Amino acid sequence: MAQAQHDTPGPPGAPSEEATPALVQLLLATSQEALRTAYCPYSRYPVGAALLTADGKIFSGCNVENACYPLGICAERTAIQKAVSEGHTKFQAIAISCKSQESYAIPCGACRQVLREFGKQWDIYLTKADGTYIRKTLEELLPFSFGPEDLKI
Template sequence: MAQQHGGAPNPAALGPEQVQLLLATSKEAKRFAYCPYSNYPVGAALLTSDGKIFSGCNIENACYPLGVCAERTAIQKAVSEGHTKFRAIAIICNSQETFAVPCGACRQVLREFGKHWEIFLAKADGTHIQKTLEDLLPFSFGPEDLKMV
């Protein structure tokens, strides 16, 4: 039997303390970024549906395609420990001008696990905006689309 991913929209929005904890955890994760080529450190903090937080940072490689983004690092850590239902993710970078946004590959990986979670995009000073995956990846393709085949 196939494992169900993601799920329905979470009816309870995150409280301010949870949002601040995610932002702080993503900022801490950013400290460990390995980015000698781009000098663009990114941190992410992923909240599972049962309240556990997994952090991740970007990890570059001299063979560029082998690098991995912070968002995917956090998701891979969570999935490797049996978590596939998520409520929110916070992403932060060092920019003061723009918010940290997931690349296209990360948006698709996030989509694998649902499209109704909260996404907090932050600047270096912690200023953030809240989006959903549907905002970032409209008309997306996900696991349920394969059931139509």
């Protein structure tokens, strides 16, 4: 079973810095571990996520479906909610894993907006089942986004 969080080795980087290769591998492994606990009897599409906080903690999450479909939750939002419920609101990176061989694990629109609540310059590592990945920023995945700063009058 995936651990709720891991302490990362060494000092964490700033949100605009790319994580070290070892830290990226830890995020990827944690997200792949998390997808094994996914509850997805309807879609049969397990997803895992590993979220790195600004102070170096990693929170994992998986998708949890429900017979009443709208009540399900994605892996990314599970990880965010776990982190926020533990007092973390500043993030450096997230890795997202699925079992697809053809395409990368891409966050849905709702997850992109939830991630955006906490900034737009942090890194998102999108993986395939074979472990290959690409790095994007949230701003690349959600251009012209709406965030907390847009609510200032």
